[in-house]
Amino acid sequence: MQQNIFRKFLEDRGWRLTKQRNAILQKAFSCKGHFDPESLYMEMRKKGMKASRASVYRTLNLLCECGLVGKVSKTEHGTIYEHTLGSHHDHMVCTDCGEIIEFYSESLEKLQEEICREMDFEGKSHILEIRGHCRHCRMKKNVLGGESSNG
Amino acid sequence: MQQNIFRKFLEDRGWRLTKQRNAILQKAFSCKGHFDPESLYMEMRKKGMKASRASVYRTLNLLCECGLVGKVSKTEHGTIYEHTLGSHHDHMVCTDCGEIIEFYSESLEKLQEEICREMDFEGKSHILEIRGHCRHCRMKKNVLGGESSNG
C-alpha cells in the first residue's frame, strides 16, 4: 500500500510521514486519473484538509522521487501528475477537449528498447504523448460542421 | 524556403513579415538543433539584431502555429524549440548532461499509427522523449565511480 511505501521512503532518510504529507498522499491517490498541484491544493482546502501550497509542491516532489507519482506532462497551466502504482502506460491527448486516454503497447515498449540498444543509449523511462482528436470530438465536429466529404 | 512559408502564413491573415519577425525567423533557423526563446533573444541582442523579448515570444508562437518550429519539451528553464523543416524525429534526453539526441524510426511511427487505429483516436502528432544516460556519461561514470561489478 502506498502509505507504507512512502513511510519507508521517508524513514530511510530519517524523515516522518506527517499529517500533511499523508493527507496529500491520500488526496493524490483519491484522484481518478491525472491531477495537477493547484487543483489538489484547492480541493484539499475545500474539504478542510489543511496543508499549505508549499507543502503540496514539496510533497509531490517527494512522491515523485519515491516513484509513487509521476509527471505526465507540462502544460501551459502547470504540471500534470498521475499516480503510478498501476503499470506503465502512455497517453493520447485530445487537443479539442483535453481528455487524456491511457494506453499500453508491449510492442511499443519492446521497439523502444531495441532502438535504445541500437543507439547505444541507456533508456530509463520515456514519455510518449500522442496528440490528436478523440472519437467523441470527431463525431461532435461532424455533426456541427456537417462536412460530408464526397471523396 | 522558410521565409516564403512564413510570409504566406502571415499574408493569409493580413499580416506582415516585418524586420523583427524576419530576424527572429533567421536566428531560429540558424541554430543548429534546439533552442530556447531566452537564449535566442540574448544572442540577437549580442549581434545587434534588435527585437524585444515580447516579439521573440510572439513570433515563436506564430512560427509554431504555421508549423515551421515546434516545441520539443518544457523544462524547468523554459520551453525548448526546434525548427521542423527537416523530417520528423523523436528525442533521447540524457538526464546527466542534458544532451538531446535525435532519432527516427519508421517502425515506431507505423506502430503508433496502428495503435491509434486500434484505439479509434485520430493521431495528429506525437512527442516521444526517452530519458536515460548517453554513452558518454555512462563511460564517465564508470571511470569516476570505478564500479567494477563482478556479476
Next chain:
DNA sequence: GTTGCATTGAAATTGAGTCTCAATCTATTT
C-alpha cells in the same frame, strides 16, 4: 496627409513553482 490597422517595445502582470525563516512539532536524552 490622414485614416486604419498591424506592430513594436518597455514595463506591468500573471502564474507556476521554489525558497526563506520564524514558529512548531516530535522523538530522544537527561
Next chain:
DNA sequence: AAATAGATTGAGACTCAATTTCAATGCAAC
C-alpha cells in the same frame, strides 16, 4: 518534565518564463 536537536510547516517573498497592456510607431491604401 525540561532540554535539546532536527524535521516540518505555512505565509509570504521571491524567481523566472511567458503573456498582456498600451502608447508610440510603421506601413499601406485612399
